[in-house]
Amino acid sequence: MSATDDQADVERVLAGDIPAFEGIVRRWQGPLVNLAYRFCRDRGRAEEMAQEAFLRAYRGLGGWRKDAVFSTWLFALATNLYRSELRRIPARTVSLDDIAEPADTRATDGGLEDQDRDLAVRRAVWALPAKYRETLILFYFHDLDVTTAARSLGLPEGTVKARLFRGREILRGKLTQRLAVPRLKEA
Amino acid sequence: MRRLIRHDEDEIDRILSGEDEILPSSGFAVSVMDAVRREAAAPPPIPFPWKRALPGLVAAGLALALALVVGVMVIAQLGRASTTALFSTSLPSVMPPIFHGGMESAAIWTAMALLVTLVSVKLSMRLASGRG
Numbered sequence: 546m547s548a549t550d551d552q553a554d555v556e557r558v559l560a561g562d563i564p565a566f567e568g569i570v571r572r573w574q575g576p577l578v579n580l581a582y583r584f585c586r587d588r589g590r591a592e593e594m595a596q597e598a599f600l601r602a603y604r605g606l607g608g609w610r611k612d613a614v615f616s617t618w619l620f621a622l623a624t625n626l627y628r629s630e631l632r633r634i635p636a637r638t639v640s641l642d643d644i645a646e647p648a649d650t651r652a653t654d655g656g657l658e659d660q661d662r663d664l665a666v667r668r669a670v671w672a673l674p675a676k677y678r679e680t681l682i683l684f685y686f687h688d689l690d691v692t693t694a695a696r697s698l699g700l701p702e703g704t705v706k707a708r709l710f711r712g713r714e715i716l717r718g719k720l721t722q723r724l725a726v727p728r729l730k731e732a
Numbered sequence: 733m734r735r736l737i738r739h740d741e742d743e744i745d746r747i748l749s750g751e752d753e754i755l756p757s758s759g760f761a762v763s764v765m766d767a768v769r770r771e772a773a774a775p776p777p778i779p780f781p782w783k784r785a786l787p788g789l790v791a792a793g794l795a796l797a798l799a800l801v802v803g804v805m806v807i808a809q810l811g812r813a814s815t816t817a818l819f820s821t822s823l824p825s826v827m828p829p830i831f832h833g834g835m836e837s838a839a840i841w842t843a844m845a846l847l848v849t850l851v852s853v854k855l856s857m858r859l860a861s862g863r864g
Binding site: 563564566567570571574575578579582583588591592595596599600603604632633662663666667670681685686688689713716717720721 | 740741743744745747748749750751753754755756757760761763764765767768769771772861
């Protein structure tokens with residue numbers, strides 16, 4: 546994905562060549578739909594939200610100041626939209642208290658399957674308070690890049706780091722036994 | 733202990749970094765471009781008629797200012813009335829009955845009215861934003 550391609554397409558669209566926007570859609574549809582999916586866990590809704598993000602991007606193309614990379618601007622716009630959409634109509638989530646610890650890990654013959662543990666961690670992220678959940682989603686979506694996550698969220702890096710720390714702390718507290726399982730196996 | 737925390741973090745990182753990717757449906761880009769074309773073809777939104785609305789806005793502003801001035805004057809007048817008796821004889825008919833109890837009573841009623849207003853505004857905003 547080339548930044549110069551984005552810039553060229555934006556300039557063409559701004560000059561009145563509307564079909565040039567398709568280049569932007571084709572380049573960024575995957576990331577935008579996937580980011581939306583991480584927010585709502587519903588494929589159909591993810592596509593609706595991503596479509597709305599592209600429409601807003603189209604309407605606001607003139608507002609992109611070229612001091613930031615186009616993708617940064619696009620992700621910030623999409624993140625902002627997804628967050629407000631999810632605040633308006635929340636995704637079906639589970640309470641943190643519903644992320645049950647196994648009653649006795651020994652009862653499962655040394656531990657739970659990896660798949661179950663992964664699912665439990667993802668559900669626990671889902672059940673986090675919105676500000677921690679959103680930060681964690683963006684952090685992992687951007688391949689553990691705090692700077693990019695902070696730009697997408699429109700927050701200072703320090704705030705993002707603090708929320709990541711706190712979010713992971715909550716996760717650890719909730720999932721201690723499940724995360725401990727492989728350690729017991731390894732020992 | 734630090735090693736255990738590090739291990740947990742690594743485990744969380746590993747699990748959450750390995751999220752499954754989904755592919756947009758085949759017609760997604762076409763559907764987006766249809767929406768974009770519709771958007772481009774739509775007439776531009778009608779701008780707010782500031783020129784027409786200006787006299788009304790000015791009148792509303794003046795009315796609000798007048799109401800504030802009258803309110804301040806009434807409150808100042810109430811403040812000057814030192815006793816309930818004096819108050820009830822000086823403004824027996826023009827003021828509503830709630831003010832006949834004196835300054836304290838009026839203040840309580842005003843505070844209650846403000847509180848009710850605040851609660852109703854907050855409640856309606858909450859309901860409107862779908863968080864109710």
